[in-house]
Amino acid sequence: MSEGDTFTLDPRLAADSHFIVDGQLAQVRLVDDARYDWLVLVPRVAGAVEWFDLAPAQQRLLLDEVGLACAALQATTRCEKLNIGALGNIVRQLHVHVLARNTGDPAWPGPAWGASQLQRRGEAARDAAISAWRLAFGPGKPG
Amino acid sequence: MSEGDTFTLDPRLAADSHFIVDGQLAQVRLVDDARYDWLVLVPRVAGAVEWFDLAPAQQRLLLDEVGLACAALQATTRCEKLNIGALGNIVRQLHVHVLARNTGDPAWPGPAWGASQLQRRGEAARDAAISAWRLAFGPGKPG
Numbered sequence: 001m002s003e004g005d006t007f008t009l010d011p012r013l014a015a016d017s018h019f020i021v022d023g024q025l026a027q028v029r030l031v032d033d034a035r036y037d038w039l040v041l042v043p044r045v046a047g048a049v050e051w052f053d054l055a056p057a058q059q060r061l062l063l064d065e066v067g068l069a070c071a072a073l074q075a076t077t078r079c080e081k082l083n084i085g086a087l088g089n090i091v092r093q094l095h096v097h098v099l100a101r102n103t104g105d106p107a108w109p110g111p112a113w114g115a116s117q118l119q120r121r122g123e124a125a126r127d128a129a130i131s132a133w134r135l136a137f138g139p140g141k142p143g
Numbered sequence: 144m145s146e147g148d149t150f151t152l153d154p155r156l157a158a159d160s161h162f163i164v165d166g167q168l169a170q171v172r173l174v175d176d177a178r179y180d181w182l183v184l185v186p187r188v189a190g191a192v193e194w195f196d197l198a199p200a201q202q203r204l205l206l207d208e209v210g211l212a213c214a215a216l217q218a219t220t221r222c223e224k225l226n227i228g229a230l231g232n233i234v235r236q237l238h239v240h241v242l243a244r245n246t247g248d249p250a251w252p253g254p255a256w257g258a259s260q261l262q263r264r265g266e267a268a269r270d271a272a273i274s275a276w277r278l279a280f281g282p283g284k285p286g
Contacts, residue, residue: 045170050225051151052210063206067195082193089252092224101232109232113263 006046010093013042016118018130021137025061028069030133031099033118034125035106037077038099039069039133048094051086062096069098072136076100085113149189152221153236156185159261164280168204171212173240173276176261177268178249180220181242191237195227203241211242215279219243228256238269269271 009027017029017035030136031038043062048054070082079100086096099112107115108127121129146221147157160172160183174181186205193195197205209236222243229239241254250258263274 017248050213051227052213059206059210063266065201067202070193070195077255081230081232081235083232084194085254086227087224087244087254101230109256111228111230111254 007044007093008046009039010043010091010095012091013040013095015095018126020130020133025058026065026096027133028065028133028137030129031097031118032120032126034121035119036099036101036112037079037083038075038097038112041065041069041096042047043094045094049088049092050092051096053094066096066098068137072133073098073100076132076136083111085111090114150187151189152185153234154184155234156236156238158164163273163276166208166211168201169208171208171240171280173272174240175262175263177264178262179242179244179255180216180222181240181255182216183238183240184208184212185236185238190238192231193236194237194239196237204253206242207261208243209239211280213278216241216243219275219279226254228254230256233257 009056013029015066017031020028020030023086026041026043029040041056043054045054045058051059051062066084073082077100079102081101083099083101084096097113101108118130156172162175163171171182172183172185176184178179178255186201187199188197188201194202194205209227216222216225220243222239224244226242226244229240231237241255244251
């Protein structure tokens with residue numbers, strides 16, 4: 001399995017999240033749910049489904065990029081807890097959720113994934129959130 | 144943060160899962176739910192809450208041990224999908240869930256974590272499952 005130009009983002013991931021930045025391995029995207037600070041990392045590796053489908057160096061690079069996303073979330077949100085999940089029961093293309101959680105958020109203390117339908121941001125809030133996250137990951141930060 | 148003799152397993156993790164084997168970093172435990180093949184890895188690092196609380200080498204070792212658990216689950220269950228999750232909204236001690244998922248399982252396609260109360264195995268089934276998992280991880284395999 002190799003990183004190549006045959007990578008295509010799954011249409012559901014494309015519809016449910018917005019591009020923030022390309023890390024060295026993974027595309028970082030903001031999930032379009034106004035209730036959560038919720039990122040999803042999608043390695044640009046054609047055909048990858050499970051984390052351990054990746055080559056060992058890519059497995060570790062993905063971990064490092066998840067770590068960068070966690071650090072950005074902690075710095076930005078000062079959240080109580082981070083949640084990391086690689087599920088893929090619905091969308092099989094490998095993607096890792098990284099999100100900020102707090103006592104009293106809508107799904108607390110359960111997982112936010114699949115708990116309810118996304119509550120999409122309005123256009124202005126969406127654009128502001130995208131801009132803020134692009135700044136948080138500034139040039140060169142994620143790779 | 145260092146691995147030391149001050150590590151104590153959280154009482155809820157202790158009550159809800161059974162010891163299988165000690166990897167180099169993490170204790171591998173079988174969650175006591177008859178509906179799922181569900182492992183939980185608990186790094187023996189006192190005070191760790193987030194994956195990225197660990198030292199970088201430990202972060203990667205945990206990833207490698209999650210990979211071994213995934214390989215064992217795939218080999219044993221031939222499951223359709225693996226789910227990996229580090230949540231910790233209820234139990235703060237760092238622990239990573241690794242479980243086998245299949246179309247039609249009780250929580251499918253949602254996350255199994257927190258979907259419903261554990262359905263505990265009877266004593267005989269529990270002992271058989273523990274024995275089988277100890278064999279799957281055989282001497283020397285996880286570390």
